[in-house]
Each structure stands twice: as structure tokens, then as C-alpha cells.
Amino acid sequence: MTTVLLVGSSGREHAIAEAIIRSESKQKLVSFMSSNNPGIRHLSTHTEIGNLSDVEAIKRFAIKNKPDFCFVGPELPLSAGLVDELDGQGIPCVGPFKSAAQLEISKSFTRLLMEKYRIQGNPKMKIFDSLTGIEEWMQQLEQVVVKPDGLTGGKGVRVQSDHFQTHKEALQYAKEIISQHQKVIVEEKLEGEEFSLMSLTDGKHLFDCPAVQDHKRAFEGDTGPNTGGMGSYSDSNHLLPFLTKKDVAEAHTITEKVLHAINKELGLKYKGVMYGGFMATKHGVKLIEYNARFGDPEAMNVLPIMSSDFVETCWRIIDGNLRGVQFDKKATVCKYLVPQGYPDEPKKGILKVGKISPDARLYYASVDQQNDGLHSTASRAIAIVGIANSLAEAELIAEKNCSKIEGPLVHRKDIGTAELVNKRVEHMKRLRA
Numbered sequence: 001m002t003t004v005l006l007v008g009s010s011g012r013e014h015a016i017a018e019a020i021i022r023s024e025s026k027q028k029l030v031s032f033m034s035s036n037n038p039g040i041r042h043l044s045t046h047t048e049i050g051n052l053s054d055v056e057a058i059k060r061f062a063i064k065n066k067p068d069f070c071f072v073g074p075e076l077p078l079s080a081g082l083v084d085e086l087d088g089q090g091i092p093c094v095g096p097f098k099s100a101a102q103l104e105i106s107k108s109f110t111r112l113l114m115e116k117y118r119i120q121g122n123p124k125m126k127i128f129d130s131l132t133g134i135e136e137w138m139q140q141l142e143q144v145v146v147k148p149d150g151l152t153g154g155k156g157v158r159v160q161s162d163h164f165q166t167h168k169e170a171l172q173y174a175k176e177i178i179s180q181h182q183k184v185i186v187e188e189k190l191e192g193e194e195f196s197l198m199s200l201t202d203g204k205h206l207f208d209c210p211a212v213q214d215h216k217r218a219f220e221g222d223t224g225p226n227t228g229g230m231g232s233y234s235d236s237n238h239l240l241p242f243l244t245k246k247d248v249a250e251a252h253t254i255t256e257k258v259l260h261a262i263n264k265e266l267g268l269k270y271k272g273v274m275y276g277g278f279m280a281t282k283h284g285v286k287l288i289e290y291n292a293r294f295g296d297p298e299a300m301n302v303l304p305i306m307s308s309d310f311v312e313t314c315w316r317i318i319d320g321n322l323r324g325v326q327f328d329k330k331a332t333v334c335k336y337l338v339p340q341g342y343p344d345e346p347k348k349g350i351l352k353v354g355k356i357s358p359d360a361r362l363y364y365a366s367v368d369q370q371n372d373g374l375h376s377t378a379s380r381a382i383a384i385v386g387i388a389n390s391l392a393e394a395e396l397i398a399e400k401n402c403s404k405i406e407g408p409l410v411h412r413k414d415i416g417t418a419e420l421v422n423k424r425v426e427h428m429k430r431l432r433a
Contacts, residue, residue, distance in 0.1 A: 002027040002311060005062055005091070007052065007082065008073025009033030009040060011336075011365035011383040012296035015303045016073055017043045018361075023311035030065040032058050038374065039364040053080045062091055069093065069318055072272075075151055078292055079105045092318045095272040096292050100262055103274070104292040108149050108183050110258070114287070117261040121254040121278075121287040125187040134174050134186060138167045143189035146170050147289075148177045157226070160189050192281035192431060193242050193424050194288065196232070196298045197251045199276070200313065202322040203269025206256050209302040210238035210327055211248055213424070214295065218343060220414045227343050228380060231335040231415035234301045235391055238327065241421050242428040243280060250285040251278045258290070271317050282431040296365075300385050301332040304361050333394040333416035334385045335402055336365070337409040339376050346378040347408045353382070354404035359397050361385040381409055391416060 004020050004027055006013060013033075017040045020029055031044040034052045041047050046065055050057045053076050062070065070086050072078055072095035081098040095101075102109040108127045115122065126137050127149070138144055143160040144167065158164060158173055170186075177184040198209045214232040218224035235241060239248060255276050262270050275291040275298070294303075303310070305328040316322040339346035351374045356362045366379035382405055386397030395416035402411055414420045 003065065003067045004029050004311065004314075005065065005067035005070040006031045006040070006044075006073065007058060007070065007077050009035050009037040010074065010296050011363040011380070012294050012299040013037070013073040014039040014363040014365070015300045015361075016071060016294070019303045019306060019310035020071070023309050025309070025311050027311055030061075030067060032061050035366065035377070036369045037364050037367065038369040039362075041369070052076045055080050055082050055085050058082055059085050059089065062086055063089060067091060069314060071095070071314060073293060075101070075104055075291065075293055079151060093272075094314050094317050096270050097268060099266050100268060100270045101292045103258075103262060103270075103290045105151060106149055107147055107185055107289055110290050111185065113261050113265060114258065117257065119254060119257045119261065121285060123187045123190055123286050125185055127183055127185050128174070129178070129183045131175060131178060134184070135167075135171055137186055138170060141186075141188045144170050145187045145189050146173050146177070147185040147187070149183035149185060163226075190279050190281050190286050192279040192286070193428055194277060194279050195240055195243060195251075196295050197248065197255065197276050197278060198294060198298060198302065199252070199255050199274045200317060200322065200325055201259055201270060201272070201274055202317045202320045203259075203263060203271050204320060205322045206252070206259055206274070207322060207325040208248070208252055209325070210234045210305070211240050211243060212295070212298040212301045213240055214298060215412060215415050220412050225343055227338070229295070229297050229336065230338070230412045231333070231383075232297045232301055233333045233391060233394070233416040233421075234331060236329050236331040236389060238329070241391070242424040247280045247285055251276055254278075254285065254287055269320070280428060297334045297336060297383055300334045300361070300363050300383050302327065304385060304387060305330045305332060330387050330389065331391040331394040332385055332387050333391065333398040334383055335398045335411045335415050336380045337382045337384065337402060337405055337411045338380045339378065340408045340410055342378075342380070342410070348376050348378065349408035350374065351376055351381065351405060351407035351409070354406070356384070356401050356404055357397065359387055360401040361387065362401070376407060376409065391421065392418060
């Protein structure tokens with residue numbers, strides 16, 4: 001029997017836990033979480049609640065439970081060096097060492113790595129650790145994107161016309177970042193459509209999951225503040241309606257080159273997930289950023305339709321003999337139910353979960369099981385995923401099952417709908433023309 005340690009407690013980790021338990025091999029799951037996620041707890045033999053950046057506490061839990069390997073879900077323990085510590089205890093991990101996790105921890109590391117190894121996909125950009133030269137650089141760009149260098153939970157990037165209107169406002173935000181002793185990246189604003197391409201790697205071989213599109217804006221019609229992600233969709237052909245095979249091939253090539261570059265630069269093999277956030281533009285595919293783990297919500301689109309044995313795939317990543325990863329030809333639509341007022345003034349409350357239909361999945365995220373029931377917290381609470389042969393069917397399934405959740409929650413009803421998807425398709429048609 002294989003004992004697997006899972007670290008994390010979001011909807012992403014609930015989906016990972018489900019994939020582990022679905023494995024044909026006999027396995028036992030033990031989980032270290034930051035909150036009492038009932039979905040993960042139900043699938044686990046042993047659990048512990050603690051701080052995900054507390055490497056020593058996680059290591060003690062691991063030594064006590066003697067896992068055969070560990071799957072690290074979120075970025076926080078990766079940035080804290082958990083993989084390095086567990087590897088030192090003889091516990092292999094699916095997830096990169098701290099130095100390789102710079103891929104996500106430091107946006108400047110990735111941009112400069114791509115420059116050094118002449119990898120296509122970078123926008124015009126410069127990195128600053130002081131105000132010197134920022135205003136002059138902004139004047140060379142028609143519109144700008146301003147990014148803090150470190151981890152921001154998907155909410156730190158600000159884009160001209162979306163989050164501010166003028167270069168003067170952009171400069172003010174750059175000053176805020178530098179005042180917090182962070183580097184700031186100022187890039188040209190790209191026009192196109194974003195997509196996520198998550199790839200699994202053993203350090204040599206690289207295999208892609210189906211392409212997914214996430215929706216960061218809080219409100220319908222892509223309005224409101226940025227969030228960690230309000231939902232996402234994937235199509236049955238594993239492309240997206242606005243993408244070509246060439247677009248996905250370009251994104252794969254960029255990730256493959258970055259993999260080889262990071263291995264050469266650091267003298268190691270990157271093992272785990274390389275999640276590229278890309279944009280299809282009229283000038284080809286450009287990299288927005290990399291993450292060193294599965295996306296949330298994107299993991300909930302791809303893991304339920306993964307036909308390869310997940311535990312066996314993890315072993316192949318660890319052993320360096322990954323030979324292919326297969327997915328069912330299904331479309332998926334994920335919709336996140338979030339507290340009313342999210343993300344600025346979220347209302348907490350007690351939730352009631354009804355019976356979910358067999359063609360849907362429910363994943364618990366930022367919830368806490370207490371004696372008096374299931375409580376929402378200040379962040380995304382529950383994800384519902386519809387799975388079907390077509391995108392339209394999957395969207396209907398997801399929407400129908402969202403109504404099975406009672407409590408002070410809201411969700412974006414437009415995710416995965418023909419109206420919103422067609423806007424993307426028409427946008428790319430105009431750009432490519």
C-alpha cells in the first residue's frame with residue numbers, strides 16, 4: 001500500500017485528494033491542512049491542521065505518518081522550502097525544490113531566465129528595485145502592466161484600462177510596491193486572450209494537461225476587482241474555442257525551453273507541475289507568468305477527466321520516467337461559489353450542501369467544518385464542476401448544481417456560457433485578421 005502525504009486544503013487539494021483515492025493501486029492518504037476541509041478530511045486516514053508555511057510542523061507530521069511520497073498543493077510551502085526538508089528525510093515530493101520554485105516566487109527570475117536563454121514569449125519589460133528610470137520606461141510604452149516581484153495570490157497584478165487609467169496612476173502603484181521593499185516589473189500591456197497550460201514533468205519529459213481559461217474578475221461580464229479565480233472551463237478537444245493547435249504548441253515549446261533552462265541554471269531537475277499563464281496575441285503566444293503548482297480552479301477542470309492513474313503518474317514524475325498522461329475527451333465548466341461581498345467585504349455564514357448530480361463534482365475550498373455545521377470563510381468557498389461531451393452541456397450541469405448550495409454565497413453565472421465564450425472567439429478573430 002502506498003501512503004501519500006497531501007499538503008494544502010483548498011479546492012485544488014480536494015481535487016488532488018480525489019485523484020489520489022481514485023487510483024487503482026491501494027493507497028492511504030494523510031493530509032496536512034490549514035483549515036478543516038471536510039472533503040479532504042473524509043478521504044484521509046489522518047489529518048492535521050496547521051500553518052502551511054510551518055515546514056517543521058509538516059515535517060513532524062510526515063515523519064510520524066511515514067508517507068511514500070508527498071504531493072505539495074499550494075505555493076506557500078514550496079516557497080518555504082518544504083520539498084528540500086522532506087527530501088532530506090528521504091521523502092520524495094511531487095513539487096520543485098525551493099530554488100526551482102523561484103519560477104513562481106519571483107517573476108523577475110523567470111523573465112531574466114528567458115532573456116538569458118533567448119526564449120521567445122517575453123513581452124517588452126524592465127525590472128526595477130528603485131524609482132530611478134520607471135517613469136522614463138513607462139513613457140516608451142503605450143499601455144503598461146505593473147507587477148510586484150513576489151507572491152500575490154493572483155491579486156497583485158494591475159493592468160492599465162482595467163485597474164488604472166494613466167501612467168501617473170501606474171507610477172503611484174509602482175511606488176507602493178517599492179516602498180514594501182519589493183522589486184517591481186513594468187511590462188507592455190498585451191492584447192489577446194489568456195489561457196492556462198499546466199504541464200507535468202519529471203525534469204526531462206513534459207506532458208500537457210488540456211488548456212483551460214480562468215476568469216479572474218469578480219463580477220459577470222469580466223468586471224470588478226481581481227480574485228483568485230471565479231471559475232474556468234476546458235473543451236472536449238483539449239483546446240479552447242479561440243485557440244489553434246499552433247497556439248498550444250507555442251506555449252508547450254516555451255515551457256519546454258524554460259524547463260531545460262531552469263535545470264541548467266540551477267543544476268537540478270525540476271519535478272512536478274509547471275503552470276504557464278499565457279496570452280494568445282496577433283504576434284503569437286506570450287508568457288504572462290509561471291506557477292510552480294496546479295492552478296486553482298484549473299486543477300478542478302483537468303484532474304476529474306484524467307484517465308491516467310494519478311498515483312502511478314506521481315511515481316513516474318519522482319522516478320524520472322514519465323511517458324505520457326491521458327485525459328478523457330470531455331468538456332468541463334467550473335464555477336466558484338464565493339461569500340457575498342467577495343473579495344472586498346465578504347460575509348461569512350453557515351452553508352448547507354444538497355445532493356450533487358453524478359455528472360458534476362463538488363470541491364470544498366475555504367470552508368471550515370465546525371460543531372454547528374459548515375462555515376464559509378472570507379475566501380472562495382465551494383467549486384462546482386460540470387462534466388459533459390460539450391461545453392454547453394457542461395455549463396448547464398454546473399449551473400444547475402450551484403443551486404444545490406444554500407447560504408450567503410454568489411457565483412458568476414456567465415462562466416462557460418456561449419455568450420461569453422463567443423466574445424473571446426470574436427476578439428481573437430479580429431486580432432488575427
